[in-house]
Amino acid sequence: MKFSASKENHLKAIFHLQLEQGIVTTNALAAALQTRPASVTDMLKKLKDQKLLLYERYKGFRLNNEGKKAAIQVIRKHRLWEYFLVKKLQFGWDEVHEIAEELEHISSKKLVDRLDAFLGFPDTDPHGDPIPDSQGRFLQRRQISLSELPLNKPAQVSAISSQTTEMLELLQHKHIQLGTRLEIRKKFPFDNSLEVKIRNRPPVTLSAQVAKNVLVKDDE
Amino acid sequence: MKFSASKENHLKAIFHLQLEQGIVTTNALAAALQTRPASVTDMLKKLKDQKLLLYERYKGFRLNNEGKKAAIQVIRKHRLWEYFLVKKLQFGWDEVHEIAEELEHISSKKLVDRLDAFLGFPDTDPHGDPIPDSQGRFLQRRQISLSELPLNKPAQVSAISSQTTEMLELLQHKHIQLGTRLEIRKKFPFDNSLEVKIRNRPPVTLSAQVAKNVLVKDDE
DNA sequence: ATTTAAATTTAGACAAATCTAAAATTAAAA
DNA sequence: TTTTAATTTTAGATTTGTCTAAATTTAAAT
Structure with missing residues (x-):
């Protein structure tokens, strides 16, 4: 499955929001993505059609298993690239987010797994967040x-x-x-x-x- | 200046074509990009409006200095990423092209320059093509x-x-x-x-x- | 020098992702 | 429990990049 950058961004944001509350609202997602509620609604319909999302109008939504899997792959890419930028290219941990926001949409699975190996299979990124492994397994982060x-x-x-x-x-x-x-x-x-x-x-x-x-x- | 992936692809393809013949034709560019002549014409207008291209309808076109500079930066990114994929991630030289086609559109200039340094300022990519330096200077090989x-x-x-x-x-x-x-x-x-x-x-x-x-x- | 063919451009359409403004629904307050 | 407010969705428009089919321009051939 390959998704557009925008879809990946939506999946990722929903994933994070639903860790807090089990269900996500249109306004919350719009705020997280710096977009408009109407735009969110448009995208929700597409994600639902692609069977990544459980969604009934006016009633909130959350990712199903497929959606979660997709979101986790994006998060994995994001965090591996951040690790790469900080550890190999000497970026500061506070300046890598934006660049990783672009790199996370590169699609090759093989690239991600090779990068992971090259970095020595790190399990947390430069901000301390856990990096999902190739199968999408997560070490839940401590509060x-x-x-x-x-x-x-x-x-x-x-x-x-x-x-x-x-x-x-x-x-x-x-x-x-x-x-x-x-x-x-x-x-x-x-x-x-x-x-x-x-x-x-x-x-x-x-x-x-x-x-x-x-x-x-x-x-x- | 930041350009869309599609614009960057057009700039790069025009650059390569005009090394062969000084002037580029609509059909040649369409073939190189695997798109349609009509689509090329549409894009040419936009590139002309952005003053990257010398273009008069029905008469062919070529990049001006700005356009060349932009194209060279894309080529620089492409070749540096290919070098990275082969030398650091152990990809074969024949499997990196497609991935580099995506990576070349990541916009951060700082990222490219850091990557260049990390790789030791290589001057040719895994296919033997010269890698432009940070100022866009090219060592043209006689091949x-x-x-x-x-x-x-x-x-x-x-x-x-x-x-x-x-x-x-x-x-x-x-x-x-x-x-x-x-x-x-x-x-x-x-x-x-x-x-x-x-x-x-x-x-x-x-x-x-x-x-x-x-x-x-x-x-x- | 016409006619024919090839190349190029225009006109009009479409998909994706976004927006604004208005309508529909749900939640909160009086 | 009405009324009001907040939230969410729809309707319709916009932008970017693409397409097909038809029209235009240039080049080639008779």
């Missing part, structure tokens, strides 16, 4: 507390461990929710508070108590 | 077609100009590859076929069509 996250390492909120109303209210006010991408800009040893940066927003400060209960995983 | 080689003059295969799978398969079967040392034992004027001797092997016969596409240089 850590925000308080353990290294400085300037992009992460994504994957869970909130203490769900008191007060806590959720505080997080909502600071625009932090499930799936929020963020990184730590500064750590204050005095009280272990953190300054956290969310894309397109001014930095916010979180106490150690809050940070301890926000679980994150490496962003890709 | 001639096997069909022009004088009788009994030792030579070495330096490039294969038509890289169809069928052609490469035929050459492989006759044990002719890059670097093969050979000489012409007999020329048959009837059909311009050649009898060619390779060291330690019985002579083989090559059609004029094949011989035209095998490029050789003097054996030293």
Whole structure:
């Protein structure tokens, strides 16, 4: 099976979103892909016709087995290329994403497997995310507390461990929710508070108590 | 400047064709790209609008300086990736063309230059064709077609100009590859076929069509 | 120098992927 | 439970790259 770059991008984004919540919504996917909900709907129909997606209109959607397999192959390519760029071509880990976004659409399966071998079958990419093997097997990535996250390492909120109303209210006010991408800009040893940066927003400060209960995983 | 894959393919094909004859025709380009003359005309208009091409309708066309520069960058990428595939990923020289056709459209200039450095700034690709440097400078090799080689003059295969799978398969079967040392034992004027001797092997016969596409240089 | 043939271009269509604006559906609030 | 708001989908348009069939221009042949 060979898919267009756009289809691969949709599959990949759906895969990531449905790790969070089992079901994915049109708006969420549109936001993830920086496109419009109407465009997403158009693509969903095509993916459904190709039997990669379980989808009923107005009711959300998720990948079926075929879709997942396809998505994982794209993710495998992306992460192997990132590894190559950082380890062999001396790129910084923060500048490889865009290039890998292009390279991941090169279709040759043999190329990917040869690249994998050339790199020594690495199992995590430069951001710490697991690289699926040739059969699409995944080592699920671990989530850590925000308080353990290294400085300037992009992460994504994957869970909130203490769900008191007060806590959720505080997080909502600071625009932090499930799936929020963020990184730590500064750590204050005095009280272990953190300054956290969310894309397109001014930095916010979180106490150690809050940070301890926000679980994150490496962003890709 | 960033161009679509299709535009890059057109630029590259025009560049190659205009090395042969100074001016390129619509039909020739359509044949080279396996497309239709009408499609070529459509694209020519766009390339002219982008000032990459000197073109007047019904009168043929050729690249201007901008167009040449763009074409050379694509050729550079193609040949560097081929070199990478053969030297680092252990592909055979006869199976890399198609993959490089995809990789050549990855846009990052930095990637190409890093790849070049990683490979040790090679100056010829696995087929013996020169690789333009970062500024687009070309070491043009004096190589001639096997069909022009004088009788009994030792030579070495330096490039294969038509890289169809069928052609490469035929050459492989006759044990002719890059670097093969050979000489012409007999020329048959009837059909311009050649009898060619390779060291330690019985002579083989090559059609004029094949011989035209095998490029050789003097054996030293 | 006409006529015929080949090459090239135009005209009009189509598929893929996207968009905007409006309509339909579901969810939330009064 | 209505009304309002948010979400999602449809309808119709646009862009890029391609095609076929017909028209135009150039080249070749009688």
